[in-house]
Structure formats: C-alpha cells, structure tokens
Amino acid sequence: MHKPQIKKPGKNLTKSFFNRSVLEVAPDLIGATLLVDGVGGRIVEVEAYHHTEPAAHSYNGPTPRNAVMFGPAGYAYIYRSYGIHWCLNFVCEPAGSAAAVLIRALEPTEGLPLMRRRRGLPDPRLLCSGPGRLCEALRVTAVHNGLALDAPPFALFAKPEPVEIAVGVRIGLTKAVDKPWRYGEKGSRFLSKPFPET
DNA sequence: TGCCCGATTAACT
DNA sequence: GTTAATCGGGCAA
Numbered sequence: 001m002h003k004p005q006i007k008k009p010g011k012n013l014t015k016s017f018f019n020r021s022v023l024e025v026a027p028d029l030i031g032a033t034l035l036v037d038g039v040g041g042r043i044v045e046v047e048a049y050h051h052t053e054p055a056a057h058s059y060n061g062p063t064p065r066n067a068v069m070f071g072p073a074g075y076a077y078i079y080r081s082y083g084i085h086w087c088l089n090f091v092c093e094p095a096g097s098a099a100a101v102l103i104r105a106l107e108p109t110e111g112l113p114l115m116r117r118r119r120g121l122p123d124p125r126l127l128c129s130g131p132g133r134l135c136e137a138l139r140v141t142a143v144h145n146g147l148a149l150d151a152p153p154f155a156l157f158a159k160p161e162p163v164e165i166a167v168g169v170r171i172g173l174t175k176a177v178d179k180p181w182r183y184g185e186k187g188s189r190f191l192s193k194p195f196p197e198t
Numbered sequence: 199t200g201c202c203c204g205a206t207t208a209a210c211t
Numbered sequence: 212g213t214t215a216a217t218c219g220g221g222c223a224a
Contacts, residue, residue: 047205055205057220065220082206083218089205102205132206172205192206 009033009042009109010157014150015074017158022048022092022099027167027183029090029101031159036138038155039111041128043103044188047170048181049089051098055176058098068146069098076154078135078145085132088140090149104171104182105129107190108137130192166195 010033018025026048034040051058057066057079068077069091077089077100089100106128108115115127115137128134135141149156164186169178171193184191 049205057205060221063220079205080217080219082204082216084216085206087205104205130206170205174204 008157010160012150013156013158015072015148018073018090018092018149019094020073020092022050022097022101023181025090025092026101026181027165028159029103030165030183030185031161031163033109033155033157034103034106034138035110035155036140036144037153039114040134040138040155041106041109042185043105044107044190045103045105045182045184045192047102047104047183049100049102050093053176053179055170055173055179056098056100058100062098066098069100071095071146074149076140076144076147076149078140078142080142081132086135086141087131088135088138088144102131103134104131105184105188105190105192106134106137107185107188125190129190133192168195 026046029043029046032043034043049056058069062070072095073092075091077091081087088103091100093099108124108127119127119137127137166184166186167180168182170182184195
C-alpha cells in the first residue's frame, strides 16, 4: 500500500540542460546532485572554461586529448592533471564551442563509506573538496571520458531549490587569471577553497 | 626526440 | 609557507 518512495534530489538533467552558454550552466549546477555508480553528492563548486580564452585546454584547437570538448553538450571530458590526478568536466554549448564546466567540489551525500575507503581519509570534508579528490572518491578515470552524462554510470539531478551563489576568480591558473568564472555555494563547508568575503 | 610545464594534492618545515 | 610526486601534451629542433 505504502509505495516505497525513492527520494530524488531533483529532476534529471538532460543534454539540453548543457546546451547553453557555459556561463549559465556553471552556476545552475551549484546545488545539483552528481552520482557515479550511485556514489557522489551535491555540487558545491565549479569553474567555466571556453575555447576563446587562453586558460582553456581547447584554446589552441582540437587535439586527441581535448576532442570531447569540441563535441556536443552533455558529455564528460576527463583529463589527467599534473600526471597524478583526474579531473571531470561537463561539455556545454553546441558542438564546436569547446566549452566545459570543471567540477571542483561536492558535498558528499551518497556512498560515504565507499568514498572514505577510496580516499583513505575519514574526514568527510576531504572526500570531494577538490577536482582530483572528487574523481578519486567517485572513481572517475579516463574510461569515463566521452560518456554521456544522462546515462549510467552517471546520474545528474537538478537543484531542488534555489541556492545562494558565490562568484570568484578561477584557481590554479597562470592565464586569464582575472575572469570571475568560478562559482560555488555560498557558505558551503565543502569548497576546495573559500570564496573571499564581499 | 627532448624539454618544459600544468584547470593538483599531501606532506613537509 | 614550501615542495615532491609523476606523466602526457605541445612545441622547438
């Protein structure tokens, strides 16, 4: 009689969600839920990249590594960072824009024991607070490069309610350092770095 | 072919 | 605050 209710964090995100300006999609992702094989949490920090600015991997045109960025919206672009870490991006805008959103931090909600084991650290704040960290916690690697975001192993749900957004400059760059294309949930304790107070 | 450096992290002092 | 770890992309030669 009582129907077991799967509590969805929000409505499923489709490819059309990503087929917009990367500067609209990026803040819209704050508060959305990202799961990989059922493990993940709420997105609390992202950065936008676009081929027209020199900080983007796509700035110098297509290569084997960044090919996915030049494809259609709604797919995962994954690259190796500093020879050590993996970083996860969502491709946005019509094919050829080579625009993407880097997922920088999650608030862990699903599969915490598994994430703790993968990370080897008990502190929930250190599970997904950084692009390399969250890829390790969700076990995202090159095998996910080019996969659609609206099909397993990915699951994405829109934010169920509005979120207060903080804006700042992107982290770890030497080029185009002044663009305010970093977005986060204001006051979140799961950011890779705090946003400077206004 | 060789060289430099990066959308990072953790373990140091 | 500093630095080692570690490797593929991109460019010069």
